[in-house]
Amino acid sequence: MEYLSMVFLQVVAPILIMLMIGAWLQWKFSFNLKALSNLITYCLMPAAVFINIYETEVNAGILGSITLYLLIFSACLMVVSWLLGKLLKLEKKQSAIFSNSIVLINSGNYGIPVSQMLFYANPLGTSIQIIIVIFQNIMTYTYGLYNLISTTKSGLDILKSLFRLPLVHALIIGALMNYWNIGIPISLRIPIDYLANAFISIALITLGAQLAQLNIKTIFNKLILFSTFGRLIIGPLLAFGLITLMGLDGVVAQSLFIASAFPTSRNSSTLALEYDVEPNLAAQIVLFSTVVSCLTVTVVIYLSNIWWG
Known part of the structure; x- marks a missing residue:
């Protein structure tokens, strides 16, 4: 019960x-959700990703092990989402949302606070979570974006759309500046920090505004339930097996195992709204998986302490 209350009160x-603030504002003022989504995708999110990449420092050996784990783990989740999608006989757009809901994880505004709370005495835990955030951002704007725009665009159009995104430019520039240890002029650093700090709040308010337009009676359909099961149950089971096979231990094992239990990424809903691919369904999945994760994350944290604490 102690872990349950900590995770719920400090994260969920x-x-x-x-x-709820976003939902209330939407009911009162009827925001232009497309404009808010553009603000997030083309301004706030690139700033947040750039800062994360620019400031991340971690041992090369640990980085290699974590990267290998994340690649295999994500590939396994893709296979799981494909198999479950075939089982449910989903149409193309629903299949895209379903796959993203299992593969894309809320490792940013959910995962980082959890890591900071659990690993306050060991900075490595939080550093690992930042690596996961960066990896998930790359996944979101490669695999996740491909799933959505492949429903309406050709392969060449997808590639063009990907490389036009400011976030891709932010990833490359941030990584190069980190590697070469290039400083940022204070006149640029201050506005970038302002934008990065605004990302989470505006993104969550926008999601709440989306949710305000939903018919809650539809939230318990089988697609949402299967999606939540895949993200919150199958995900940690796969992570445990992979961590065991790779012989990972200690804080690294704990961090990766806990991160596997986080809910569906809010970015999956933002992208669905941006490209108008089942945005209501995507928002419902994010809401439902976030609420249910209060229990699953608690259990995973408890198990990680027993096995690797």
Whole structure:
């Protein structure tokens, strides 16, 4: 019960409060959700990703092990989402949303606070979570974006759309500046920090505004339930098997195992809204998986302490 209350009060409750604020504002003012989505995708998110990549420092050996794990883990989740999608006989757009909901994880505004709370005495835990955030951003704007725009565009159009995204430029520039240890002029650093700090709050308010337009009666359909099962149950089971096979231990094992239990990424909903691919379904999955994760994350944290603490 102690872990349950800590995770809920310090992570889930703040997220839900922000969603409720967004819903209330939408009911009162009827925001232009497309404009808000563009603000996030083309301005706030690139700034946040750039800062994360630019400031991340981690041992090369650990980085290699974590990267290998993340590649295999993500590939396994892709296979799981494909198999479950075939089982449910989903149409193309629903299949895209379903796959993203299992593969794309909320490792940013959910995962980082959890890591900071659990590993306050060991910075490595938080550093690992930042690596996962970067990896998930790359996944979102490669695999996740491909799933959505492949429903309406050709392969060449997908490639063009990907490389036009400011976030891709932010990833490359941030990595190069990190590697070469290039400083940022204060006149640029201050506005970038302002934009990066605004990302989470605006993104959650936008998601809440989306949710305000939903018919809650549809939230318990089988697609949403299967999606949540894949993300919150199958994900940690795969992670445990992979961590065991790779012989990972200690804080690295704990961090990766806990991260596998986080809910569906909010970015999957933002992208669905941006490209108008089942945005209501995507928002419902994010909401439902976030609420249910209060229990699953608690159990995973408890198990990680027993096995690797």
